[in-house]
Amino acid sequence: MRATYLFGPGDVAVIDAPDPGLVEPTDALVRVLRACVCGSDLHPYHGATPPPGGQPMGHEFVGVVESVGADVATVRSGQVVIAPFMFSCGACDFCLEGLQTSCRIGGIWGRDGIGGAQAEAVRVPLADGTLVPVDVSEDDERIPALLTLSDVYGTGYHAARTGGVLPGSTVAVIGDGAVGLFAALSAARFGAERVILLGHHESRLALGRRWGATDVVPTRGDEAVAAVREMTGGDGVHVVLEAVGHAPAFAQAMAMVRPGGAVSRVGVPQYATGPIGREQFGANVTITGGLAPARRYIPELLPGVLAGDVDAGAVFDAEVPLDDTGEGYRLMGARAALKVLVRP
Amino acid sequence: MRATYLFGPGDVAVIDAPDPGLVEPTDALVRVLRACVCGSDLHPYHGATPPPGGQPMGHEFVGVVESVGADVATVRSGQVVIAPFMFSCGACDFCLEGLQTSCRIGGIWGRDGIGGAQAEAVRVPLADGTLVPVDVSEDDERIPALLTLSDVYGTGYHAARTGGVLPGSTVAVIGDGAVGLFAALSAARFGAERVILLGHHESRLALGRRWGATDVVPTRGDEAVAAVREMTGGDGVHVVLEAVGHAPAFAQAMAMVRPGGAVSRVGVPQYATGPIGREQFGANVTITGGLAPARRYIPELLPGVLAGDVDAGAVFDAEVPLDDTGEGYRLMGARAALKVLVRP
Structure with a gap:
């Protein structure tokens, strides 16, 4: 699949990467409908030293579930889902307190064999705790608005x-x-x-x-x-x-x-x-x-977004195809765009 | 009257100072029954450079009202009163919100012509907003416990x-x-x-x-x-x-x-x-x-102290006559006493 990597300051490229697949029985495989570039992506873009082989980028996405592991109970193939910017189990004490960012077994995208969201597909660990299914079709015009629930709206x-x-x-x-x-x-x-x-x-x-x-x-x-x-x-x-x-x-x-x-x-x-x-x-x-437990707020903020009370999608003022994600970084880095949609 | 001044690091002395009197119609003149030495007094004691003429010391006291200005309505001569570690008007927006430490016209003891509490008497500005009368006699054994409401209990x-x-x-x-x-x-x-x-x-x-x-x-x-x-x-x-x-x-x-x-x-x-x-x-x-609005908490904590639910006076493990206040500083500075009562 095609996926976005950071190789050095200002050096973002979309490359061929191995296709993700289910590894753990709690995983889901999600095809990305829309991802985006985050203001917090600009910090490493402007200066981090990525690991050898590059850093998979992107932590916000809405997608369609392609397949799920044997232990996944709350999402199923074909559903449109919102993924928050961290994955979390939904069952530990921190998750139950609404502090999913401190989940005892959760983590962030783009590390430890988990890909980034600026890609064609993502393996989602702890799918039951992480993903929120939404009853919309994959060409629904509210997909960009729903994508803001991954991070920026909840934050x-x-x-x-x-x-x-x-x-x-x-x-x-x-x-x-x-x-x-x-x-x-x-x-x-x-x-x-x-x-x-x-x-x-x-x-x-x-x-x-x-x-x-x-x-x-x-x-x-x-x-x-x-x-x-x-x-x-x-x-x-x-x-x-x-x-x-x-x-x-x-x-x-x-x-x-x-x-x-x-x-x-x-x-x-x-x-x-x-x-x-x-x-x-x-x-x-x-x-x-602090670091927002975006997962916590999705159920609370979702109805307003679906009903159009909040035109959350208005933050996206540019869109690039996945292969041009680098241009999205350039636009946001130069403050020429507020927030850039990435379309695989 | 006798009053305690800091003249330099470690140099606390009790000297003859002018008798305080009423200046503003909102003032009360209070004879000190008990004052004490505070942990926060130790910071300047260990290192501050006092102003020329010395720094009047002490910000916690229980006393007896000797006289009040023409505009004072809520306290009267002869009453035993608790003074918090700052004075405040009780009427501005911050005071009404319970943040008397940010009172628009309040201040601290020992500055701008107001004396310190480690003294025989203190002029209390904004007496209505500052002082809390308590229905006890001046030889009540609970006076030390009440004194903790000046600062340490509320803090x-x-x-x-x-x-x-x-x-x-x-x-x-x-x-x-x-x-x-x-x-x-x-x-x-x-x-x-x-x-x-x-x-x-x-x-x-x-x-x-x-x-x-x-x-x-x-x-x-x-x-x-x-x-x-x-x-x-x-x-x-x-x-x-x-x-x-x-x-x-x-x-x-x-x-x-x-x-x-x-x-x-x-x-x-x-x-x-x-x-x-x-x-x-x-x-x-x-x-x-932050800096505790001790005044706010006095009415709330007073009943428990009066009833003896809280034996607040137990923090005092030493007592000195006013003329030996310097010894009180020495004991607390050396951690040989937890908190020292000062008795004029």
Whole structure:
């Protein structure tokens, strides 16, 4: 089959790879209908050293089940399924608590003999715990919207949920990538009174407004902090949703949160330490969020996507055939596309 | 009057200072019945450079109201009152939200013409918002217990409350000072199934056990982390209550928290940054706590102290007359006393 690999900084290629097949009785084999490129793919794309032989890429996909192992009970051949960005058993204590990202036997795509999602097919371990079947046909126009439940919608939602956004909250969202936009949407749906979206791309900010952002701040750094403070009478916001992951974004978040408020971060940290000293302690600022258990949120968010209450597919502003996945990385790396669909 | 000042590292002296009096119509003048030395007093004692003329010391006291300004409505002369470790108006948005430490016009003792509590008398600004009258006589044996509501009891309680300790939680408490002991007590009262107290003083650990700690860990550093992990099947605890404030204690806390859990810190940070990178993000660890709004908790905790449900006064294991306050610092600095009462 054709599959996408990272061979070095900026070097993404689609190559012939061995066809996946069932290995464990808990596996499913899934033919990919749509995958996509994630903002978090850009971190290794811009700088990681992949293992010898390359790194299989992609962790978001909607597909059709081709076959299942003998122990798989909840999905069957022919079903359209959503796969979250990690696989998980669904039965251990962490999974039952809704923290599938800490599943005791789960893992991530593209490692340990499991392929990436930017490919024609994927072997899915722990299929019962991982996959969510959806009653749609494989040419349903909502497939792109459903694909956002693999990661970006659930991740934005995780930010707002763990940050404790409530009716009447003031919220700032740092980052106008797909996760930031879903964070803004989720904050609005939790009833936030004010949702201030910080970003630098007119079209993304426009989508953010359509999804519930009440204000946009297109400036950067200290200027952006000052703007948010001015909008909130000098106090800062109840909740900051940090959807970037770079150290300056986190510092900015800590500088615009109201005393007693929370910074909820869902951008994968590109830093090891952060400002959590006496000032933040004195203001009783909580730091929360983390790697989103996307699997947990799929059943909860699915009805709104199916019903069209949320036009989640609007985050995709470009599409490439699988063999051109490298072009998808280039477009996203250059910020020329918000989020790129990959069609095998 | 006699009052305690810090003049340099290790240099605490009780000197003659001007008698305080009413200045603002919202002031009360309070004669101190009992003050005490706080673990957080030891940070400046061990190293701060005080302002010229010295730093008035002490921020915990129970006293008798001597006189009140014309605008004071809720306390009157002759009443025994508890003063929290900060003064606050009780009427601004932060005070009404229960975050009196962020009061818009509040402040701390020992600055801007307000004296410290290790003295014969204190001018109390914003008396209505700050003081809590208690219907006891000034020679009541519960005065020391009531004094813990100025700071250490409320601070330990804040750790357990913001950390989200629930019935069935596993909890680790770092630090066997007065705040750590009250944190352990509060966790037990919230219904924690297991309360693991980390400290190095046999008598303090014994008090911790009496107050609800189910396990004690007397080792340090990595060894202590390993012990807590071993007690919890390798996973760590749901909530860590960090009651020390030094960087290694915070790092230890982050290393023994379960995925999805919380580190609630009430030790005043002696660090500016901390480990909050990809590992902690991946585990969905929340960092919470902060400077405790002790004033908020006094009405809530007072009945249990008055009824003797909590023998809060047991944290005091030494008492000095006001003129010997320096000896109190020496005892606490040398860890020869857990908490020292000061009697004017």
